[in-house]
Amino acid sequence: MFISQSNKLFSLKPLVFKILVVVLLSITINREPCATPTRRSLLETMLFEGNLSFNNMEHASRDFGNRYHLMPLAVLYPKSASNIAHIIKHVFEQGLSSDLTVAARGHGHSLEGQALAPGGVVVDMESYKSPAMTFHTAGKHPYVDVSAGELWINILHESVKRGLTPKSWTDYLHLTVGGTLSNAGISGQAFRHGPQINNVYRLRVVTGRGDVVSCSDEENADLFNAVLGGLGQFGIMTEARIALEPAPTKVKWMRALYSDFTTFTNDQERLISSGKGLDYLEGFVVINRSGLLNNWRLSSFNPKDAAQAQEFRSEGRILFCLELAMYFNKEDVEAVRFCGPLPFPTCPRAHTRRFVMQEVDSLLAELSYIRSTLFVSEVPYVDFLDRVHVSEMKLRENQLWDVPHPWLNLLVPRSSIHGFAHQVFNNIVKDTSNGPVLIYPLNKSRWRNGTSLVTPEEEVFYLVAFLSSAVPSSTGRDGLDAIVARNRRIVEFVGGSNLGIKQYLPHYSTTHEWRAHFGSKWEVFLRRKMLYDPLAILAPGQRIFPKPNFKNTSKSILTRLHT
Numbered sequence: 001m002f003i004s005q006s007n008k009l010f011s012l013k014p015l016v017f018k019i020l021v022v023v024l025l026s027i028t029i030n031r032e033p034c035a036t037p038t039r040r041s042l043l044e045t046m047l048f049e050g051n052l053s054f055n056n057m058e059h060a061s062r063d064f065g066n067r068y069h070l071m072p073l074a075v076l077y078p079k080s081a082s083n084i085a086h087i088i089k090h091v092f093e094q095g096l097s098s099d100l101t102v103a104a105r106g107h108g109h110s111l112e113g114q115a116l117a118p119g120g121v122v123v124d125m126e127s128y129k130s131p132a133m134t135f136h137t138a139g140k141h142p143y144v145d146v147s148a149g150e151l152w153i154n155i156l157h158e159s160v161k162r163g164l165t166p167k168s169w170t171d172y173l174h175l176t177v178g179g180t181l182s183n184a185g186i187s188g189q190a191f192r193h194g195p196q197i198n199n200v201y202r203l204r205v206v207t208g209r210g211d212v213v214s215c216s217d218e219e220n221a222d223l224f225n226a227v228l229g230g231l232g233q234f235g236i237m238t239e240a241r242i243a244l245e246p247a248p249t250k251v252k253w254m255r256a257l258y259s260d261f262t263t264f265t266n267d268q269e270r271l272i273s274s275g276k277g278l279d280y281l282e283g284f285v286v287i288n289r290s291g292l293l294n295n296w297r298l299s300s301f302n303p304k305d306a307a308q309a310q311e312f313r314s315e316g317r318i319l320f321c322l323e324l325a326m327y328f329n330k331e332d333v334e335a336v337r338f339c340g341p342l343p344f345p346t347c348p349r350a351h352t353r354r355f356v357m358q359e360v361d362s363l364l365a366e367l368s369y370i371r372s373t374l375f376v377s378e379v380p381y382v383d384f385l386d387r388v389h390v391s392e393m394k395l396r397e398n399q400l401w402d403v404p405h406p407w408l409n410l411l412v413p414r415s416s417i418h419g420f421a422h423q424v425f426n427n428i429v430k431d432t433s434n435g436p437v438l439i440y441p442l443n444k445s446r447w448r449n450g451t452s453l454v455t456p457e458e459e460v461f462y463l464v465a466f467l468s469s470a471v472p473s474s475t476g477r478d479g480l481d482a483i484v485a486r487n488r489r490i491v492e493f494v495g496g497s498n499l500g501i502k503q504y505l506p507h508y509s510t511t512h513e514w515r516a517h518f519g520s521k522w523e524v525f526l527r528r529k530m531l532y533d534p535l536a537i538l539a540p541g542q543r544i545f546p547k548p549n550f551k552n553t554s555k556s557i558l559t560r561l562h563t
């Protein structure tokens, strides 16, 4: 099959590769356009077994960002990977004469319409439950096989029943495997385990040619790397094999404030490089907020020193909150679960956990946070991971969940973080009451090379996430227009500053911007597109290869490759 040859193709000399791409493009572009039936009749004439619906598509026309409302032509509720393959192949066989597109939709929690397919087919991955979750617990490296439409929260619940857990998470777990692996999947565990795309052993993918392909580091590695962080551009993941480790039962969760940014980032960086026993590290910025510590108290955090904490006033200041967590097992007997049948004294992990408990205290002693602001909480592991869901429930009660979410996520190199913070936190962001602004460092050496994900070049870079919710119909600072304008100012500053900053969950509207985003990775991204989705059928909502323009794009690529 063509795809299984793709690795070999990529290892060919560039000239041979160019010739192959040229031939391939010539075949697709010069294909005789067939009589152009309407998009709908084209689908209706398909011999098709899955459930393809032309009605009740409202949910597939929106996402969590709640700013785009673009109707698909149809929604596919697949019963098998071959259902998905069938429809993509059908569209592929129309060649460039058809402008039908296909988008996988996970939980639809994109922010900028990335999972939408205006006038195309949305594949409802969340309804796709094949294979049933299958755990492989024997051996040193346990894993679970799941449908790529599975929600991470369900994987968590099933895994802990077996004393196991995935290693790397997002802050919110009501997202699908395919949705987060298309980006990266970053949270406070990434400094130890890398993002979620580092913790997947194998995928099954339907490419933009309608081929069903298994891929991993050993088999079709180029496709595997392309799809990870690939923004849905190269294939629809149907199955994933996720790495697991022994699950703890409890989490010690700590927060402490800093008023000096350099002290804050020095401590964060020290912690991720020493890695001493910590399981999670994040942080956030607090600008112009009052009653912060009272809010912590209400959400089960207790001050280490209640009297001192009473004295602390946050009003008006820019503060930086360090957030740490350490996993452990409450009872020694539970520690045995880490080692299965091994008796406790010989279980290295149990020793590690005990050691860590003491070590965190000594580690906290080395940090330079404002002493009166250390707050500690102890919660079950599952509650810790599912913590954002608690906020979701509260916001839903107040009709504040399904509002517009003009989010902006940036990856800022270490060398730029001070310049960035100075400009943005002092001059652009006036308060953080519209939603959290996260800021924490990540270490590139923990991230796999070769994926489609773009990060800054430096070893340490920061995730800075502006996670705002707009108050519907407000024309003030908490309204959509004001927040979008604020984000635009940040993006303009980033664009003009040459600070080497990259967007995470990127969103651009022109090819020029996408090229700049990918930088030196653009050529590889383009070649992979030509190999795996040469007619730009997949994930049109990312707006990287708009289909109506793609014929011209392809022609210009042809011209460039010829010269």
Ligand code: FAD
Pocket: 063, 064, 103, 104, 105, 106, 107, 108, 109, 110, 111, 114, 115, 116, 125, 148, 149, 169, 170, 171, 172, 175, 176, 177, 178, 179, 180, 182, 183, 184, 185, 186, 187, 231, 232, 233, 235, 236, 237, 238, 388, 505, 539, 541, 542
């Ligand atoms: P969708 O929005 O449905 O799809 C996203 C993209 O992936 C689309 O382009 C779609 O076509 C494609 N896609 C979906 N499924 C597949 C598949 N099976 N195969 C190929 N392509 C596919 N991200 C983080 O990294 N860390 C966080 O901590 C974090 N927290 C978040 C908290 C909230 C409340 C929200 C709403 C989002 C958060 N995100 C976070 C962002 C989130 O990871 C992405 O938006 C993710 O894409 C959402 O997953 P989804 O299942 O809803 O995907």
